[in-house]
Amino acid sequence: MNEAISSKAGRQWLVDNLDHSTNQGQTAIPAVQKGCCQRCGSVCYARLPSGALYCRECVGLGRLDQGKYLVRQAASGTYPKQRGMTWTGQLRPAQAEVSQFLLEQFAKKKDCLVHAVTGAGKTEMIFPLLAEAFSQGKRAAIATPRIDVVNELFPRLSAAFGQIMVGCYHGKMEKEPAGEQLVICTTHQLMKYYQAFDLLIIDEVDSFPFAGSPQLHFAAQNAVKKTGSRVFLTATPPKDLEIAVKKGQLAEIRLKRRFHGGLLPIPKLDQYYRPFIGKKGLHPKLVKRIVQACQSGHPLLVFVPRISEIPIYLDLLKKEKGLAELKMAGVYAEDPDRLEKVQAFREGKLDLLVTTTILERGVTFKHVWVIIVAADDRIYQTSSLVQIAGRVGRDKDDQTGLVLFCYHYYTRQIQQAVKQIKEMNR
């Protein structure tokens, strides 16, 4: 690797004081300025006994106190100019169109929004863009809010770009930076970079915590060079990005067809008047729907709003005669057996999985059908509902399937989700 590239190129880190002079290519700034954290942009309000302000929002990255300094290493040094791509696959015409659009916008240094339906094959579409950036000796990052997506992307990108150094960073691993030309990381990790990248791709921009966090937006702004550009990928664009598109700050392209060219399954609506859980157990209509879905031979994901409800539903379902033969389990985010259960479901060793929104995106199960119990619960944003619906019909041999929203109140989120799905199908 080029010696001119420091392993710390484009990084920023905290120091307690400036007693040793900063090295070449480094600048140091006070960590808190005008009461604002210079790493995440938040207003600092909490104080230590000494009276110094500190930032609570990014405290997990090492507490940033008033009086400390942020040292920033310049992104100097160029990478070898080579495409570095070892992927030899073919893009479908619809994907190629998006890919071409991204190349054009990159040449114009314009930020883009790719609004692609779930299961459209977003990752492959960015390969030519990355190759183009690398051929100019530029540096790129792919950031996403979720660790499981980082872990899924890293091996894929490493394989697709065999001649490029790829780094993988998230909060659950301790690794020294090595100045890799391509960085795959969580959006949180972007706070450790300052004007480091020529190209920053943010995948799943609509998902928590990125969507609601001004700190992460600040970091995503800071991590890109002044001359760099950004690409946002999503199946459900958040409001602020739609506004930016309308104002012309962001170029938008839509991809309405899935990888296999099929349509998105339209959710079926199922309204209830009595509670899902009554004195005599589960609502008979809900039981009937679940029995019907299971009898069709499809693996079934049943989404419930809260972790605490998983065992309750599971117990009640196990008591139902029509479901006595089925193998079922519940899984939640901190479940120690999460990976094993998800794998068992994928392999067909489980027929039914009761879960929360952790399985709303990123994961693919062949032939799966989904039922959302209490789709009107406030935890379901429009984007969550669209993502959950997007679990179904991803396989080219099985492009349809059941998506059932069960609810008492027809919420705006349900209405919007159905509307968006229908729009993308037009």
Place this chain on the structure above:
Amino acid sequence: MKCLVCNTDFMPKIDFLALFSPKKEKNSTMCPACWQKFHRLTGTRCPQCGREQEKSEICQDCQKWQRAYQGKILLNHAAYDYNAAFHDLMVSYKRYGDYILCQLLSELAKEDLVKLQFDYYVPVPTNPDHQQKRGYDTIWEIFNPLVPLTPLLLKKAGSGAQGEKNKKARMQAKQNFFLNPEFRGTITGKILLLDDIYTTGRTLYHARDMIWTAFPEVEIESFSISR
């Protein structure tokens, strides 16, 4: 009000009794949804250390201490279960140094602590190196607003944090406390030791041992916010 844990805005609940009482209760630092994640120790418990369990017999940890101390078990008062929510809170407060959370920990400790009447309240001392690094003493800051503290003990520099050890290493940990040379005078009556978490009891027993070297007659119990 902003919740100190989840950062969401919430309406402080209006308690009409508090409204008319002469002493105004301070508003809670945590929203109702976050309160629900903390579990008060109320069920069947070990009579000695407060650990929640199936039977109300002395727990295994306490049986071990009973043997080691010839029956002189330490009576510990504990308020909350050491569950995931409590663990996360302590990680933020101790590892990340999110100082403001001491307000929340004071709030968690308060209800049970004010019911206990003692002559002296002695905080378990923390490692001076960590104190220096964090900018505060984790235990002192929690209890200082609640009861008058007597800094009877100090901790040797360079002794590792309990949280980083496994259970066996904790049980075998050496005595790291010493008597505060600046404390003069004598102690008569009852002492309550104050700590954040009761894990194996090792720390609190060491604290008691050290106090007894100087004041062998004094009666000592302990309070930990969680068990």
